[in-house]
Amino acid sequence: xxxxxxxxxxxxxxxxxxxxxxxxxxxxxxxxxxxxxxxxxxxxxxxxxxxxxxxxxxxxxxxxxxxxxxxxxxxxxxxxxxxxxxxxxxxxxxxxxxxxxxxxxxxxxxxxxxxxxxxxxxxxxxxxxxxxxxxxxxxxxxxxxxxxxxxxxxxxxxxxxxxxxxxxxxxxxxxxxxxxxxxxxxxxxxxxxxxxxx
Numbered sequence: 001x002x003x004x005x006x007x008x009x010x011x012x013x014x015x016x017x018x019x020x021x022x023x024x025x026x027x028x029x030x031x032x033x034x035x036x037x038x039x040x041x042x043x044x045x046x047x048x049x050x051x052x053x054x055x056x057x058x059x060x061x062x063x064x065x066x067x068x069x070x071x072x073x074x075x076x077x078x079x080x081x082x083x084x085x086x087x088x089x090x091x092x093x094x095x096x097x098x099x100x101x102x103x104x105x106x107x108x109x110x111x112x113x114x115x116x117x118x119x120x121x122x123x124x125x126x127x128x129x130x131x132x133x134x135x136x137x138x139x140x141x142x143x144x145x146x147x148x149x150x151x152x153x154x155x156x157x158x159x160x161x162x163x164x165x166x167x168x169x170x171x172x173x174x175x176x177x178x179x180x181x182x183x184x185x186x187x188x189x190x191x192x193x194x195x196x197x198x
């Protein structure tokens with residue numbers, strides 16, 4: 001049985017294209033995983049905390065030397081990282097707001113991208129520590145084409161996931177769906193056509 005982590009970032013609870021497609025994708029993956037368990041994290045309902053000077057100081061303090069206050073500051077980050085560590089597959093919804101990702105999703109990324117915790121620097125360069133996982137990005141925009149010069153989201157998401165070790169990244173895109181009436185249908189077809197992971 002596989003473990004799926006689903007991260008929702010849409011500000012809308014109803015009428016959200018990314019939530020609709022993520023529901024379909026989650027169902028497909030559960031079906032293929034023969035009873036996969038799903039952990040859901042709604043960043044709109046419970047936004048991650050923004051980083052502060054004290055948080056940064058706590059993060060760069062050696063674990064054995066952290067005060068109780070510093071441990072408390074990092075507790076939320078540890079919970080979010082733990083969810084990723086427990087997952088085999090990650091679904092991240094990425095509605096495009098003003099050509100980029102929502103602030104809540106960026107806050108989540110800041111909480112889970114931590115030196116000496118989810119990545120480290122070596123003589124050969126940075127190394128991601130969350131390896132062996134697959135990620136699906138549900139990308140939806142009213143008018144921004146995936147991979148275009150005005151898409152400041154998809155390249156960043158692929159890079160930051162790779163930076164923490166998640167290099168098996170796939171996009172399910174309903175890009176420009178306000179102008180292209182077939183965009184959502186194509187995304188649904190892509191979900192239906194997913195093959196079971198080896």
